[in-house]
Amino acid sequence: MARMNMIQAINSAMDVAMGRDPKVVVFGEDVGYFGGVFRCTAGLQKKYGKQRCFDAPISEGGILGAAVGMGVYGLRPVVEIQFADYIYPAFDQLVSEAARLRYRSAGGFTAPLTVRTPCGGGIFGGQTHSQSPEAIFTHVCGLTTVMPSNPYDAKGLLLAAIEDDDPVIFFEPKRIYNGPFDGHHDRPLTPWSKHELGEVPEEYYTVPLGKAKILRPGEKVTVIAYGTMVHVCLAAAEESGVDAEVIDLRSLLPLDLDTLVESVKKTGRCVVVHEATKTCGYGAELVSLIQEHCFYHLEAPIERVTGWDTPYPHAYEWDYFPGPKRVAQALKKVLED
Structure with a gap:
């Protein structure tokens, strides 16, 4: 290594x-x-x-x-x-x-x-x-x-x-x-x-396309993210004390839907996080799929934490990003519903 x-x-x-x-x-x-x-x-x-x-x-x-x-x-x-x-x-x-x-x-x-x-x-x-x-x-x-x-x-x-x-x-x-x-x-x-x-590893190896990874096992809520937001979600789970299962998608398409469905059926709650704008963002597709496959297992509405629906705000870049505080608020909200 x-x-x-x-x-x-x-x-x-x-x-x-x-x-x-x-x-x-x-x-x-x-x-x-x-x-x-x-x-x-x-x-x-x-x-x-x-x-x-x-x-x-x-x-x-x-x-x-x-x-x-x-x-x-x-x-x-x-x-x-x-x-x-x-x-x-x-x-x-x-x-x-x-x-x-x-x-x-x-x-x-x-x-x-x-x-x-x-x-x-x-x-x-x-x-x-x-x-x-x-x-x-x-x-x-x-x-x-x-x-x-x-x-x-x-x-x-x-x-x-x-x-x-x-x-x-x-x-x-x-x-x-x-x-x-x-x-x-x-x-x-x-x-x-x-x-x-x-x-x-310095040598050859591959990570399969289309396979998500559970980075933090949990029982109370499933958190789905990718890219930079994975680190934000891990921090939010740790700081909030919520028993959250954090999943890194790695591949957005093909999507490892089986891993997501299995997790949400276990926890009954879900938060989706991405940096892009909310409207028609990739999180909307994730919410739709989870709703279709996990409806009778959901204990609360699915939450989305995303960037703003605005052109990219240069002067307010770090307010635009979903941060651990915003994600932690979503985690607590789905547990209260």
Whole structure:
């Protein structure tokens, strides 16, 4: 085991994948010589050459269009969109081409591409560098959507995504890039977390796509989260003293519904937490599914704790985020109902 932050774990995943399979290529804006704006691709061009790790023009549609063609040709492209906010110009390539290719060709062609992109707030990036658009992609049939919460899962999930024969959108919560986030704080001590690193094998391993993980067993209420919010929920459960079962989704689509249903049937109560805006957020789908499958086991209405229904508020970033206090209030509310 090596001690890595999420950036190092993601870099290690691409290094391992490129070493194992010469068909894996990495490209995007500033990912070659510079090593990426967050340094996730540092050293890959030097090690594997400019043919396998290279810079692309500032054209997200062009990057994704080229990746689809590479995938059809037989390569396994791993592309970086520098911030999730920049992914919209490539949306048509993802939805109309990559996601539908297997179905449109009756299985004759696939698009084995992985789209890595930093998401969420926490670096004071403002409206064009801090969005959480994951719900948009979970609506698209044919796309797998992943968001890890720790370095170990980040590496294992990314390797599984690269090996998958269909397109994967791999969201990387930049707020926890430099170390596991200390969810106990509603405000940052510094812009970057400086907390304990995760233990990550240096060699090859995978974490299965579509499998959630129970991080904290509990009996009174089920808390469902992903990405940065996992750490906030763990802190809220600890600070509130509530016997909460905290589940990290890891994969948003495919969703491990069985784990969620089993937990909610046991606890009878549920709180869903995510950083994105509330209206039509991914939590709405989770609430609907739990209501469908656990209606007769619910002892209280399901609570959602989310970001505001506003454009991303740069000046009020840390009020916008669900923090442990807001999550703890939701936990206590469902226990009182």
